[in-house]
Amino acid sequence: MPLKPKIEQPKSEARRVGFALVGIGKLTAEQLIPAARTSEDAYVAALVTSEEDKGEAFARAFDLTDQDVYSYDEFEQLGERGDVEAVYIVLPNSLHREYVERAAKMGKHVLCEKPLGVNAQDAQAMVDACREAGVKLMTAYRCQYTPHHWAARDAVQGGRLGDVKVLDSIHVQVEEDPTAWRLKKEYAGGGPLPDIGLYSLNILRFVLGQEPEWVFAQQHQPKNDPRFREVEESVSFMLGFPDGVIANALTSYDAFKTTSLRVMGNKGSLLMDPAFPYEGLKLTVSDERGETRPSFPHYDQFGLEFDHFAQCIRRDKTPWTPGEEGVQDHVIMDALYQSARSGQVVKLPKPKKKRDAFRGEKPRLPGQGK
């Protein structure tokens, strides 16, 4: 038989970092579980969910046993699981803090979904808890780990666009379900801004490697739409970066799905459109010679996140997007809401470091040597 297909069987779990996934929603089921399957450095060792049946079904699909499934009440039992070195918090925003703190107490490293918390104070508390417990905390900003977004950053910072002058980003979509927790202030902390507008904010900061000095925002919250009783429908905001660089951004929970990023310098420009989906990112860099669209080997955004955090744990490094990176976005979002209320420009404190002020160890991109 000539059958020697080149597919390797899944690697040993010996050196990989075991994660407990906390919360089984759409993201966990459709993205995180498949991603963990392809990760070279991480694997899923346990599940935490309120629904025992679902947990066990997923456990089976995952090559786990029923004993690997925990309820939220049993969360602390993970402390005895030596093979669980990290937890990945995939819960509504308002629950992040509680579970980050409980995980830290058990000495588990924490990967936490964005936004880190519900406001800067809440997020800072998580950073503090993890620091005190001596565990690592990473904010799950997947777009800071993709080859596409790094190529955009390199075009910006490598001078290919000349001096960057103005930027523009959009992240809007329609949230149809009035009962979604994302529309409850208590659980979400806000509306589209901390959920999807955060991508624009975070990636604008990432490609520039700098922090805004001032912000301005206006928001709209319609009176008769049951979806927007507690949170805003749309936010338009402006960020003032050093050297007079200005960025515009739009976010909304009631506009046809659009995600885009533009950076314009005096020698060229770049467009990512779409800029933030899990698949199908498209980057175009333009200058006088024409347009270039780089292509990259296929990758899984969540797999890259898992890999990076697992590597940081193994090598004892600060993640590229630690808790501090998540706090900083909250500081800015707090200022944006303040500006929207006051109709005035809000100034922000200057960071101590000039570049990548809140970031840690650079991630290894797929295809790069180790």
Added chain:
Amino acid sequence: MPLKPKIEQPKSEARRVGFALVGIGKLTAEQLIPAARTSEDAYVAALVTSEEDKGEAFARAFDLTDQDVYSYDEFEQLGERGDVEAVYIVLPNSLHREYVERAAKMGKHVLCEKPLGVNAQDAQAMVDACREAGVKLMTAYRCQYTPHHWAARDAVQGGRLGDVKVLDSIHVQVEEDPTAWRLKKEYAGGGPLPDIGLYSLNILRFVLGQEPEWVFAQQHQPKNDPRFREVEESVSFMLGFPDGVIANALTSYDAFKTTSLRVMGNKGSLLMDPAFPYEGLKLTVSDERGETRPSFPHYDQFGLEFDHFAQCIRRDKTPWTPGEEGVQDHVIMDALYQSARSGQVVKLPKPKKKRDAFRGEKPRLPGQGK
């Protein structure tokens, strides 16, 4: 000989409206003269220029005689030219008012390049002068006359996008010549805002058919760039329309050429990119079913302008973009500059009419019946 090509010879000038072109720059030479050649309703009957030689060369190229070329001092001699029914002012912004007033005094109708003046007061004076003289005044907003921009407006106002929530427009380019009159406050009245940012402002108002209720702006004027001693380099602005609709816009004289317009509603979105060049406009309308890119028979934007104004003259109608439309943009730009100075939101007066408050007779689009 079987040669019966279907090309018609140029039509008689009998019923067409004769224009005097005032100012021979790049726009006149490369766009207006070719456009007038293809117009069904207009033709060039005279030229006004400070350079006799150039004027005569263009006159010959235009099938005019040396007697059809006038210096600025001889401008009033056009009064005796019964075949010159209208003048097209293509001069630096600060000269618009003088020549509009001189033309009005002679009883000539006036098509004036955008921006209409250097500020709202200046522009209003032109409107007043033309009204008093009983002549028509049209602001040359070519983008309000193209099938592409009307298709965008129809998508917005016809409900195809659902309820419009947020908009975004960009018009940036690099102005390299520090000696250009566009960089002199005295001649231009401002920097990129009244020159190219005006396209965004004007077309955002056009596609919505509504007027902003408030505005906010921030601008950047670098200290050491000789180009920006008098005018701003970049302006970022925000427009608040009725019902909480918000638009973001960016303009700059030091960023790689980009022109775009996005409108996002809760059922669909549209993108024009590029949005403002003379040729090659591309409109994409997206909704759940996919993307549509309408195509149109080839047209000349300036030809459509000429045609519309000539038709308004023949039929005694108010042009779609009369002087009042130009004044309103100045009112808004004055408010934008005021906001940029104060760092605060500036409120605008409510117009009397709800829709298309400052517009006249709808233009006939190419392909539409008469």
Added chain:
Amino acid sequence: MPLKPKIEQPKSEARRVGFALVGIGKLTAEQLIPAARTSEDAYVAALVTSEEDKGEAFARAFDLTDQDVYSYDEFEQLGERGDVEAVYIVLPNSLHREYVERAAKMGKHVLCEKPLGVNAQDAQAMVDACREAGVKLMTAYRCQYTPHHWAARDAVQGGRLGDVKVLDSIHVQVEEDPTAWRLKKEYAGGGPLPDIGLYSLNILRFVLGQEPEWVFAQQHQPKNDPRFREVEESVSFMLGFPDGVIANALTSYDAFKTTSLRVMGNKGSLLMDPAFPYEGLKLTVSDERGETRPSFPHYDQFGLEFDHFAQCIRRDKTPWTPGEEGVQDHVIMDALYQSARSGQVVKLPKPKKKRDAFRGEKPRLPGQGK
């Protein structure tokens, strides 16, 4: 806890059709296994492989036990597995016939990868074996099951393009490994033509719903390239359909990955580019009014195949692409090779049915009602 994510757990296997996957290569591992996981109508009940270790690893990943893994020698033991109603043959082409016949003898329905065999005679033997055994045989032409390809077919057959006149398709890629079984005549039956050129051939027939009347081909087989000792490098071919419709096609194992389909009628045209990958298909339909790019909810091509065959089994229907459809492509490819040898046009027999002569029950597209 407010956690009520809407993810359903995997459905019961009760009414789903159990498949044995025969052969574990790249396609099985990366496409078929994930596809089966999302199928509503099928699931994987057993694996057949020559490599026990790999089989068991995949079994675990699949929620199967070691007892569900069979060697090729143990293939007939599947006969006792009542839960295995169908086998999916994913072996080198030359082995299809043996395993189809062995499966048919056991009374198992057979889904067989394309090309069905190594030539028309070989493929016809499989059809005969399955007919005699009273089992269903389906050729795994995934592109005849996607919403994109059906939208293309609908545009062609629904008159949107007017009368179709000419078509063009390309499927080329670089096969780098000289030891690949695809480059061995004994295992593959040919070079790029039966492997990837077959997509062009099959989809050209599909969108027209008609059969070619004549064919012409030329091929290239370089002398010094170790990859092409046994099979051709490139084939260019022409298909003559009824009413003078002509299609051109190109296939190659040494050209940068390109997959495209164009259909040109006298009222419009369509372009699929890329036309044949697992993900990212893009269809553009053009006519005088412009371009349209339909979008569809996300789907898995292999999942749609599984679903269709499982439904045909449950409802006792002939699959849309039965063995006969696979035979017909072999008849045409045999003629193409004959033409390439002779340098002459080769005529083909007329099918009995006018439209979709070799096809069965239309598949249900995602989103269509049952």
Added chain:
Amino acid sequence: MPLKPKIEQPKSEARRVGFALVGIGKLTAEQLIPAARTSEDAYVAALVTSEEDKGEAFARAFDLTDQDVYSYDEFEQLGERGDVEAVYIVLPNSLHREYVERAAKMGKHVLCEKPLGVNAQDAQAMVDACREAGVKLMTAYRCQYTPHHWAARDAVQGGRLGDVKVLDSIHVQVEEDPTAWRLKKEYAGGGPLPDIGLYSLNILRFVLGQEPEWVFAQQHQPKNDPRFREVEESVSFMLGFPDGVIANALTSYDAFKTTSLRVMGNKGSLLMDPAFPYEGLKLTVSDERGETRPSFPHYDQFGLEFDHFAQCIRRDKTPWTPGEEGVQDHVIMDALYQSARSGQVVKLPKPKKKRDAFRGEKPRLPGQGK
């Protein structure tokens, strides 16, 4: 007055080459006349037409006098016009030879529209006539003079695509008027093949710089369509180039406007789509790193032709696309028609030179130094 626009007035005609345009159809009116206006090296000095009125109207539009307009009977009077150094033949194909010969007799250089004649013999006679008369003959293959097509050729010949293996080109459009001379065999010499399919043929040869060794074609001529009583509706053809490189091509007079060129090598590919219009060419080069779309300063294709021929006249060089280039396409098209009749491959004679066997002096591209 600060008005110093940088538009130059039209240059002196002293050193430019004066052309007589022979035939005033759509191409002359809409393309050649505007092109000549922008040429640095050529200008229109006279017009030859059968319609005196139209000629005089165009003369006026062109800054010529009525004395510059000639009827076909008066053609030989151009001999006395020392300022007319060249004629541009823009007549139905069957009249090319007569007017080329009459021009040659007068010692005028000749730029002749494509196809050069109605068959190879006819075209060769023109080459002979010009050689004997000592005048230059250029075939007006505009696509061999554009930066876009040269960039495609450079990508092919500069190795960026690796070894080129297969090519594909399409040029189809709908010819609606049954009375058009293009549909009369006597005037046109054939149907879409010599008119628009010729672009594919000519550019495939151009980008490769090589000549086909064999050809194959099939054509369709519907019985009941009044447009295709004399000429074919569609032709599909295949060209075999040295080293096993194969090109497919499609042309039709009854298919929605499509023009495309693809070249696929083992390291990359290129796509021009559209490939042959006067404006809006788009070139995309793809390889493993992604896609590149070069941009070029705006140019006029006919202006580049005028310039090249004028420069060849001034410097006494053989044009890049001399009569011989036009003859070679006729040799190939004669072979294609022969193949379509016989259903067999037709071999072609080997050219003496290996590369660019029938071409002369390379044209200067816009932006290149002199």
